[in-house]
Amino acid sequence: MTIMAYNLLKGKKGIIFGALDHKSIAWKVAEKAYEEGAVFTLTNTPTAMRFGEINELAEKCNAEIIPADATSIDDLENLIQKSMDILGGKLDFILHSIGMSMNVRKKRVYNDLNYDFFMKTLDISSISFHKLLQTCYKFDAINEWGSVVALSYIAAQRVLYGYNDMADAKALLESIARSFGYIYGREKKIRVNTISQSPTRTTAGSGVKGVEGLLDFTERMSPLGNANAEECANFTIVMFSDLSKKVTMQNIYHDGGFSSMGMSMRAMRQYNKSLDGVGEDDI
């Protein structure tokens, strides 16, 4: 579905982290931001860049790529300064779209975590957000009413089988958004929020244990159905725009209603199919 552009980000400058391939949520955000008139730099780790797809996005969006490991303060300083040089001034929006767990990758379950991996999960998926905000603060890199968004998941609030140490990472990420949002709001009128997105078919999403079953479950549970990556990008653009100026320190669910549900008719129907002797009429 193509949605017409509204020039919502006309004249705005930004940095977009986390576009790995065309499935990435950050990839869709970059496409939409470009359509809405923004100029921005793209960044990812040197390893992610070796996949090469980001060059295609950069060309399409007329954006420069600046490699950075989001856990490295040196890399972040270089990224922020170079971005301001390239874009010709301070930033108006930043997307943090980063997540990684070696425990998930190596199939270490939550009651058998490797603690070096756990620290890495937190550093990459959460503390990098603090490092980013603190570096921007130090360089006074964001304009008044600028908007910073990080992507989160409902496993921060509720237990979802298989999400592992990423649940703790998302809880910390959302807390950092609130804590820094207070300081940045008070002192610079800058907004910091997290968007809690439906499960989505991306490289990171596919790493979650039992993701196909989860996608089916959340689809059945959500009155509006799962939100896809493009829809997440549209909402992110609203959060970057001046239309959401007084929204800060929030974790906003972009999940088709899943977060407010306990049981739905569609999920109940499917569940009952597996119960011996219990038919639709017995409900």
Ligand SMILES: NC(=O)c1ccc[n+]([C@@H]2O[C@H](COP(=O)([O-])OP(=O)(O)OC[C@H]3O[C@@H](n4cnc5c(N)ncnc54)[C@H](O)[C@@H]3O)[C@@H](O)[C@H]2O)c1
């Ligand atoms: N896919 C889902 O189901 C889902 C649901 C809710 C939230 N999210 C969140 O959305 C965000 C984006 O994930 P995605 O689903 O688009 O998957 P993705 O795999 O396309 O993106 C994850 C990105 O993180 C980057 N990254 C990893 N380590 C990094 C580091 N040290 N420094 C900088 N970048 C690094 C990767 O290179 C990649 O581009 C993540 O925060 C993820 O947790 C995803």
